[in-house]
Amino acid sequence: MIQTTSEENYLKTIFHHAGISNNAVTTNDIAASLGTKAASVTEMLKKLSAQKLIRYKKYNGVTLTDSGTKQALLIVRKHRLWEYFLVEKLKFSWDEIHEVAEQLEHIQSETLVERLDSFLEHPRFDPHGDPIPDKKGLIKKSDSQKLIDVTEKKEAIVNLVTDQPELLRYLSKIGISIGSKLKVMEKNSFDQSMLLLINGKNKVLISSSIANNISVQL
Amino acid sequence: MIQTTSEENYLKTIFHHAGISNNAVTTNDIAASLGTKAASVTEMLKKLSAQKLIRYKKYNGVTLTDSGTKQALLIVRKHRLWEYFLVEKLKFSWDEIHEVAEQLEHIQSETLVERLDSFLEHPRFDPHGDPIPDKKGLIKKSDSQKLIDVTEKKEAIVNLVTDQPELLRYLSKIGISIGSKLKVMEKNSFDQSMLLLINGKNKVLISSSIANNISVQL
């Protein structure tokens, strides 16, 4: 059940592209992320599929199975723990850590990960603010935060909206309600407006005052 | 100038077999250590030779070049620093560390090694008591110790012998003088006698009273 480094990288990439809602991911997207060619991706998808880590149907993109998701989350856990270690203990700045963590995340030793976690006193977020899954691959729900504070490229789920009927009406019109999945596509620094992708479908631009009134969790 | 993991393992193995005095190492010995077959070793020796990391002449064994030795020492440095980390910080017992350190030593990042070294406050010996080379690949000479205290399988260089003329005569007869390279082949626990390999050539058994009067450094 141990994956090769390459298989792990594919799982991780699929996981990151699929987002929380485990959307189907395309061959080309994977190739682009990994810097490989589509043909190589197809080959690997067959291998991962044979291991039941992904659901793969020709020409149809892939989704992670539960088992695949768990594997991916454990790799993410390792990656983020090492990032935390590099910043907190070795005093790396957080733009130096990615390359090294990419290597460290593939070290195979459950003991190592758990001892590292203890040594670091069970951090819940990595230096980029991303949550660190626990040893079972579960991400503890983060406390909710204002949408306006969500970083670019992050996905979040709508949690609460203030009960101003006018705002609620507007939000429902553009397709935002509790439980909606939002991805922050762009944040415009001059006016704090945000371009959102709603439920993976529609793009909408919202003003900072609206973003300020939507509460989400990652 | 960056090696593959496999190349690094070959260099390290050659280094460990060659000992301080850089003796020629045989194809079969390398194969046995690495759990590969002789044919695979031959193949790799050609690659390392092409990179001028070893001197290789068919049927003649190999020795490390200066460049190869330096590479090997840097890998050893990483290995031992990680071992120290695992024991001192992550509370591994020292029989659990080898497998993990074997993986960690191949992480490619000079910055990582140097920051780790600082974080650990520049340890000079790993948990097995082996010296940790510095960033230039130099092993600081350890303080001299009595031959009787040297661990089995370790190599040491004769440093000082007490000036008892009788002892000196005896030692010179069996081929031991200042600068001789000794490898401790066996230590007999019942009488503390030691079987030594002198300068990689002759085997000699010495009693504990003699071993007690020879000072060496690793």
Added chain:
DNA sequence: ATATAAATTTAGGCAAACCTAAAAAATAAT
């Protein structure tokens, strides 16, 4: 010194993970 044994190298193959180029399927555009 010659035969036997052991060590080493060569030759030919295999699996993993990549590639290019061509074929097939799905999507988009007129």
Added chain:
DNA sequence: ATTATTTTTTAGGTTTGCCTAAATTTATAT
């Protein structure tokens, strides 16, 4: 709806690091 475009897959190739079996070289033993 049919063509054009894009995406994906298939069909060979390449490289790295390993393998087995056979050939060669070196070492050992009578």
